[in-house]
Amino acid sequence: MDDFNFEEFKRETAEIEEAKIELRLTKIEEDAVKDILRYFDRIHDNLSNYNNLLIGAFFALAQFQKNISRWTILIPIMNLWFLIYINYRLMEKSRFEASIKNQPFDQINKHGKKTSMTNLLSLLSIISTVVVSIAFLYYLAIY
Structure with a gap:
């Protein structure tokens, strides 16, 4: 019992606790990175769905309002192409990271x-x- 060094025990216990905390913080960081990617996906999915609604809305507006050109439907379609391009880049990013x-x-x-x-x-x-x-x-309010 005389060989027990309380200060050494206390220091070792503190080191073990620090290592556990470090592992937990690393796990939190890894989960946060996954969450960021998941939220990016959700945002892009919502943007794409909303843009599809806008395509239908522009199409309906052009059908019901004779003074609105049917070419206005290209506005949300060009935005859809832009969203598809971004999703393609995200796919390429994931493909690269799969074999990093x-x-x-x-x-x-x-x-x-x-x-x-x-x-x-x-x-x-x-x-x-x-x-x-x-x-x-704007088109809805003007016409």
Whole structure:
């Protein structure tokens, strides 16, 4: 009993607790990254669904209002193409990350730059969908 060093025991216990906390924080970080991707997917799904509604709304507006050109339907269709392009980039990002251990280091750096650009494009897709909505409301109010 004389060999027991309380200070050493206390230090070792603190190190074990720190390691457990570090593992929990790492797990939280990993889950947060997965959540971010899941929310990106949900946002893009909602934007695509809403844009499909806008396509129908523009089509109906052009049918019922004779002074609105049927070419206005291209406004939400172009936005849909933009959303599809962003989804394609996200798919390519996931495809690259699925084999990231086999990728050369310079490709990993390029991938990081492309990822940040995709995030910017996602923000632009939200803005473009808002602009399409404003255009629809404008046509609805004017005619």
